[in-house]
Amino acid sequence: MPELPDVEGFRRYLAHHAEGHRIERVDVPDRMLLRNRSPRALGRAVDGRRFTTPRRHGKWLLAPVGETELLLHFGMTGLLRWAERGQERGRERDRHDRLIFVCEDGELRYNDVRRFGGVWLARDERERLAVTGPLGPDAAAIDREQFERLLAGRRGGIKAALMDQRLIAGIGNLLSDEILWRACIHPSTRVATLNRRRRERLYEALHSAVAESIRYGRVPQGKRWLMRVRDDRQATCPRCGTRLRRGRVAGRTACWCPRCQRLAAHAVPPVSGRRGASG
DNA sequence: GCTCATGTTCCCCT
DNA sequence: CAGGGGAACATGAG
Numbered sequence: 523m524p525e526l527p528d529v530e531g532f533r534r535y536l537a538h539h540a541e542g543h544r545i546e547r548v549d550v551p552d553r554m555l556l557r558n559r560s561p562r563a564l565g566r567a568v569d570g571r572r573f574t575t576p577r578r579h580g581k582w583l584l585a586p587v588g589e590t591e592l593l594l595h596f597g598m599t600g601l602l603r604w605a606e607r608g609q610e611r612g613r614e615r616d617r618h619d620r621l622i623f624v625c626e627d628g629e630l631r632y633n634d635v636r637r638f639g640g641v642w643l644a645r646d647e648r649e650r651l652a653v654t655g656p657l658g659p660d661a662a663a664i665d666r667e668q669f670e671r672l673l674a675g676r677r678g679g680i681k682a683a684l685m686d687q688r689l690i691a692g693i694g695n696l697l698s699d700e701i702l703w704r705a706c707i708h709p710s711t712r713v714a715t716l717n718r719r720r721r722e723r724l725y726e727a728l729h730s731a732v733a734e735s736i737r738y739g740r741v742p743q744g745k746r747w748l749m750r751v752r753d754d755r756q757a758t759c760p761r762c763g764t765r766l767r768r769g770r771v772a773g774r775t776a777c778w779c780p781r782c783q784r785l786a787a788h789a790v791p792p793v794s795g796r797r798g799a800s801g
Numbered sequence: 802g803c804t805c806a807t808g809t810t811c812c813c814c815t
Numbered sequence: 816c817a818g819g820g821g822a823a824c825a826t827g828a829g
Contacts, residue, residue: 523807554825581808598808599826618826636826638808655809678818686818687809696807741807773820775805 523740524581524596524639526661526692526732531739532594532602533578536585536630539604540573543625545587552620555632557640558653567643568592568623573630580657580691590645593653597638603631661692661732669725673713680716680724681709682772692732695774696741696749701727702778703748703759708785709771709778715786752777 524532545568550561559567571588578584583594594600605613606628615622621632621641632641644650659668672690676683683689684698693701702709705727707720716724735741743750748766751757757766759779767780 525807528807595808597825598806600808636806636808636824638824638826676817682818685808694807770820772818774808 524598524600525694525697525735525741526578526581527697527735527738527740529578529581529583529596529692530662530736532596533576533583534739535602535604536573536576536583539628540623540625540630541575542572543627544572545569546624546626549622549624550620551615551622552637555620555634555637555640558642564643573623579654579660580687581694582654582657582691584650590643591650593642593644593650594632595639595642597634597636597640599636600632600634600639603633605629605631656688657691658687658689659691661690661697661728662736664690664725664728666722666725669728670721673716673721676713678713679709679772680707680711680713681774681776683713684728685772685774693728695776696752697731697735699752699777700735700741700748701731702783704731706782708783709776710785748777 547569548561548564550556550564553561556564567590568587574586576583576585581595583596585592585594603616603619607626615631616633618633618635619631620634620637623630642653644653658672664672673683676689681698681702684693684701685695699709701724705720705724707716707724741747741749746760748760751760751766757777758764759766759782762779762781764779764781766777768775768777770776
């Protein structure tokens with residue numbers, strides 16, 4: 523789940539359920555996912571303090587508590603769940619609940635099946651940056667001129683660029699495919715070969731796809747979205763009905779329409795449909 | 802048993 | 816240095 527839209531959903535969820543609530547204690551059944559503090563140090567920092575308004579940058583959820591800030595990353599399978607105290611439903615914890623912020627009238631559970639995500643603590647901006655690494659501007663807040671500047675001088679492929687968190691924060695595999703499909707640009711296209719008109723079109727696609735996704739709190743599966751069909755066996759393009767193609771681009775499984783998203787022959791090295799042709 | 806998965810990071814090449 | 820490919824990380828689903 524967790525790309526920018528999902529994390530934005532978690533941000534709203536946290537704000538809705540936990541903001542203003544006082545943390546009594548934190549249970550840490552899986553120490554591995556508490557990344558840069560001991561459970562005791564986490565307790566010293568947050569016990570007795572309240573969640574205030576959470577922020578988000580790219581795929582990071584930043585939740586201030588007292589003097590410090592919780593930094594949450596959701597990896598591939600992370601999520602948040604609020605369980606109201608005394609309610610039958612959600613009373614039992616899940617085996618994948620890794621960190622539980624116990625409040626007076628409920629608890630916020632950080633759940634992550636695959637354990638690629640984690641929770642960090644940062645006392646100040648310096649410490650936060652050390653954890654997140656350099657991040658580009660949030661994908662939801664980029665304007666045209668900024669987008670132009672970001673792409674200028676970029677040498678690699680466009681899908682890799684969109685997913686590069688140092689360039690633009692928040693776009694992952696699904697969203698990048700969605701944006702490129704919407705802009706009718708092949709994922710392997712070299713950034714440098716995109717003319718002004720296509721960059722413009724790409725910006726529009728990014729902007730609209732991100733804005734709409736954020737409203738849903740995930741990448742939507744509507745009629746005009748690749749998301750709806752990308753996992754189907756015989757997936758076809760929602761726009762033209764052509765059978766979609768799948769292949770490895772920028773290290774991920776990309777999905778695109780060979781008719782809508784044509785690749786200029788000179789623009790790119792061949793894209794293999796599968797992995798491991800060499801040794 | 803095998804393959805694949807919405808993310809990040811590290812290593813090796815070009 | 817920039818960027819691409821591949822593997823690794825941990826776990827579950829099909």
